Amino acid sequence: xxxxxxxxxxxxxxxxxxxxxxxxxxxxxxxxxxxxxxxxxxxxxxxxxxxxxxxxxxxxxxxxxxxxxxxxxxxxxxxxxxxxxxxxxxxxxxxxxxxxxxxxxxxxxxxxxxxxxxxxxxxxxxxxxxxxxxxxxxxxxxxxxxxxxxxxxxxxxxxxxxxxxxxxxxxxxxxxxxxxxxxxxxxxxxxxxxxxxxxxxxxxxxxxxxxxxxxxxxxxxxxxxxxxxxxxxxxxxxxxxxxxxxxxxxxxxxxxxxxx
Numbered sequence: 001x002x003x004x005x006x007x008x009x010x011x012x013x014x015x016x017x018x019x020x021x022x023x024x025x026x027x028x029x030x031x032x033x034x035x036x037x038x039x040x041x042x043x044x045x046x047x048x049x050x051x052x053x054x055x056x057x058x059x060x061x062x063x064x065x066x067x068x069x070x071x072x073x074x075x076x077x078x079x080x081x082x083x084x085x086x087x088x089x090x091x092x093x094x095x096x097x098x099x100x101x102x103x104x105x106x107x108x109x110x111x112x113x114x115x116x117x118x119x120x121x122x123x124x125x126x127x128x129x130x131x132x133x134x135x136x137x138x139x140x141x142x143x144x145x146x147x148x149x150x151x152x153x154x155x156x157x158x159x160x161x162x163x164x165x166x167x168x169x170x171x172x173x174x175x176x177x178x179x180x181x182x183x184x185x186x187x188x189x190x191x192x193x194x195x196x197x198x199x200x201x202x203x204x205x206x207x208x209x210x211x212x213x214x215x216x217x218x219x220x221x222x223x224x225x226x227x228x229x230x231x232x233x234x235x236x237x238x239x240x241x242x243x244x245x246x247x248x249x250x251x252x253x254x255x256x257x258x259x260x
Contacts, residue, residue: 043155126152
């Protein structure tokens, strides 16, 4: 009887701690949305329903900071909107946001398959970082030329914002899937910096840091996944090729039966 009680306690502890661990690492679920083709890239909610048909993750922090993260994919792009609603004492060109994607397993050192995208508040020059650099002080990331069709833009919200009417920073990104690689799951990291308070708000930890800027290794990132496997989508030329092959096979097989 005593042994059974011990086993029960062990199982209870494993379940409780296991549930906490799973909750802490709960992935972001990205959705497919045809409305993304209608997004006006001006760094803010351009109209009330602009980002409505996208996945929503609400991030809460110990100092009551609230950040809304919206994600979606359509065609050859992943779309990300960061609505920093609590930052009402913002600093143009001082505040910024970085988002990172890694297609492969979470490595202890950033590799060439890891990418980060960022921009300063109201900035006109977004940047792209790629892993694989031998310089550890930079988190093994290096700046590369912005790829074609990449968009990273930020602005101050206005009356169209869905969550708060008080002006605050917001950031819009369009990430080419061909750059980061097609997958139904990525390692993902978010970092939002408030320059006035010198605080960094990150995900997946949902913690506040005042340490100098340094992107953590992919092994500490969270996950963003497509539950219905609609990501990756086939690029149009490949889809056309597959359709043509299927059609040829169908016609060939039909002729074969007619000859018999």
